[in-house]
Amino acid sequence: MAFLHQLQQFRSQLESHINPSHKIHVIVHENCSITLNYNDGTHINYNPTDFAKRFHNDKKRVNLIMGPYSSGKTILLLMEKLRDAINMPCCLDGVRRSRTIISRTTYSKLWSSTIQSFMDWFDDFGDPVNGAIKTFVQKPYPLFKSRFYDDKGPIEWEVLFMAFEAEKDVDKLGSIEFTNGLLNELRDFPKSLFDAIQGRIGRYPKTQDLGTDEYPAALDCDTNPPTETHWIKKVFEDEKADSFTFFKQASGVIKDVNNKWIENPLRDNPHNSKDYYLHLIAGKTLEFINVYARGEYGLAFE
Numbered sequence: 001m002a003f004l005h006q007l008q009q010f011r012s013q014l015e016s017h018i019n020p021s022h023k024i025h026v027i028v029h030e031n032c033s034i035t036l037n038y039n040d041g042t043h044i045n046y047n048p049t050d051f052a053k054r055f056h057n058d059k060k061r062v063n064l065i066m067g068p069y070s071s072g073k074t075i076l077l078l079m080e081k082l083r084d085a086i087n088m089p090c091c092l093d094g095v096r097r098s099r100t101i102i103s104r105t106t107y108s109k110l111w112s113s114t115i116q117s118f119m120d121w122f123d124d125f126g127d128p129v130n131g132a133i134k135t136f137v138q139k140p141y142p143l144f145k146s147r148f149y150d151d152k153g154p155i156e157w158e159v160l161f162m163a164f165e166a167e168k169d170v171d172k173l174g175s176i177e178f179t180n181g182l183l184n185e186l187r188d189f190p191k192s193l194f195d196a197i198q199g200r201i202g203r204y205p206k207t208q209d210l211g212t213d214e215y216p217a218a219l220d221c222d223t224n225p226p227t228e229t230h231w232i233k234k235v236f237e238d239e240k241a242d243s244f245t246f247f248k249q250a251s252g253v254i255k256d257v258n259n260k261w262i263e264n265p266l267r268d269n270p271h272n273s274k275d276y277y278l279h280l281i282a283g284k285t286l287e288f289i290n291v292y293a294r295g296e297y298g299l300a301f302e
Contacts, residue, residue, distance in 0.1 A: 067249025177203035
């Protein structure tokens with residue numbers, strides 16, 4: 001039976017590898033960098049920092065990045081979700097399929113930040129799906145779907161954007177099943193929602209459609225620092241499960257020999273404007289600086 005399944009999968013792979021555009025849309029390089037080739041002939045490169053490379057290589061089932069403002073967390077995680085889609089095993093028809101949930105606590109934050117960042121990278125990416133280059137549907141929830149190719153064949157990636165403004169909103173999940181997930185600003189989520197979403201990943205596609213139950217079903221999260229009494233610290237540091245990984249980014253500022261704040265040359269986002277963190281901390285309290293510029297636990301309000 002196993003041999004028959006492998007033979008059918010191999011045949012389906014050969015048939016589905018026909019690429020109508022004869023185009024390779026994505027290339028993943030050995031150093032974790034990624035090249036995206038767009039339909040208008042342009043391309044863009046994702047070049048991860050050393051911190052990002054460590055995340056890409058060392059993450060587990062549930063992962064959290066905690067760091068200061070503007071440290072590149074969102075783009076890093078979006079690229080990791082793309083990598084997860086690429087690394088999926090093939091379904092019986094030879095297509096690698098995955099469904100990702102990307103969430104924040106309000107739709108205004110999703111649209112103004114997360115979706116905007118997502119579309120900056122993926123707006124003109126992929127080949128026709130059901131007659132369209134891609135689909136981005138706003139009802140009942142924003143949905144992005146694209147079919148694209150690497151040098152191994154076709155990939156279909158669904159991304160569902162959902163907001164959970166209260167614990168009762170967990171009902172929105174209904175019976176939807178996901179491959180993996182991304183939670184932006186985890187500190188804004190109650191623990192019950194985190195647990196509920198975690199329980200929905202690793203459930204699509206069905207194992208009978210894949211022939212295996214081993215695939216990248218990770219829940220990746222980011223956050224600015226919460227208080228030390230927040231559930232995040234307990235779950236990801238104090239009582240960390242073996243399948244959980246906590247990644248802490250470098251501070252955006254450090255003190256020099258004269259006890260003056262300067263930008264940290266080892267900060268994780270080298271693409272910020274000049275003196276970004278120095279402008280950020282001007283006129284701010286030490287608590288604000290510790291949380292939003294240094295990425296340390298504390299009590300501060302945006």
